[in-house]
Amino acid sequence: QKEVEQNSGPLSVPEGAIASLNCTYSDRGSQSFFWYRQYSGKSPELIMSIYSNGDKEDGRFTAQLNKASQYVSLLIRDSQPSDSATYLCAVMGYSSASKIIFGSGTRLSIRP
Amino acid sequence: DAGVIQSPRHEVTEMGQEVTLRCKPISGHDYLFWYRQTMMRGLELLIYFNNNVPIDDSGMPEDRFSAKMPNASFSTLKIQPSEPRDSAVYFCASSEQQGPGYNEQFFGPGTRLTVL
Numbered sequence: 001q002k003e004v005e006q007n008s009g010p011l012s013v014p015e016g017a018i019a020s021l022n023c024t025y026s027d028r029g030s031q032s033f034f035w036y037r038q039y040s041g042k043s044p045e046l047i048m049s050i051y052s053n054g055d056k057e058d059g060r061f062t063a064q065l066n067k068a069s070q071y072v073s074l075l076i077r078d079s080q081p082s083d084s085a086t087y088l089c090a091v092m093g094y095s096s097a098s099k100i101i102f103g104s105g106t107r108l109s110i111r112p
Numbered sequence: 113d114a115g116v117i118q119s120p121r122h123e124v125t126e127m128g129q130e131v132t133l134r135c136k137p138i139s140g141h142d143y144l145f146w147y148r149q150t151m152m153r154g155l156e157l158l159i160y161f162n163n164n165v166p167i168d169d170s171g172m173p174e175d176r177f178s179a180k181m182p183n184a185s186f187s188t189l190k191i192q193p194s195e196p197r198d199s200a201v202y203f204c205a206s207s208e209q210q211g212p213g214y215n216e217q218f219f220g221p222g223t224r225l226t227v228l
Contacts, residue, residue: 034216042221043203043219043220043221043222044155044203044219045219046216046217046218049216088155099157099160099168100157100217101157102154102155103154104154105154105155
């Protein structure tokens with residue numbers, strides 16, 4: 001079992017709709033969770049971080065964390081063509097020596 | 113701040129040659145990370161440093177790979193000798209601290225390495 005799992009996609013969503021991206025992780029001790037966006041040929045860019053159970057909203061983005069289910073998700077409201085990218089879920093343990101483990105990413109395509 | 117700086121942006125070399133990738137982290141960041149990204153394996157952590165000291169190099173694939181951080185503003189990743197399977201995009205990232213609430217990593221533009 002991979003430490004961080006994501007559906008590779010592609011996930012196709014019509015413009016203006018809500019895109020829902022999901023991620024599960026295997027380490028119950030994980031404490032920090034991130035969503036990175038990566039455009040083709042570019043480097044990963046942090047868009048959301050979440051550390052406690054529940055929802056965290058930032059503009060059109062909402063991150064959701066459920067530690068009991070070992071599940072983290074990203075919702076993108078009012079999807080735009082510019083949101084088309086690969087979204088990487090990343091998870092980190094508690095200690096300062098912990099590494100961030102990245103999922104393989106979900107490719108999102110917003111169709112006009 | 114200019115962000116994380118990497119050089120070169122592209123490198124094409126022949127099998128058996130030595131390759132050196134360079135990274136300048138964001139000023140004031142205590143942690144520096146080297147990643148490799150391929151279609152097959154995704155984004156893999158190779159090694160990371162804290163205050164110029166290597167903390168975890170368990171991701172370094174073989175003895176052909178080595179990394180150094182002689183000072184807070186410079187790190188190198190060296191591959192010697194290079195092989196075609198080393199072809200990938202190599203990213204350097206830095207973060208201010210590690211621990212809950214402080215692990216946001218900022219990535220450089222990457223070096224695309226092609227070994228013929």
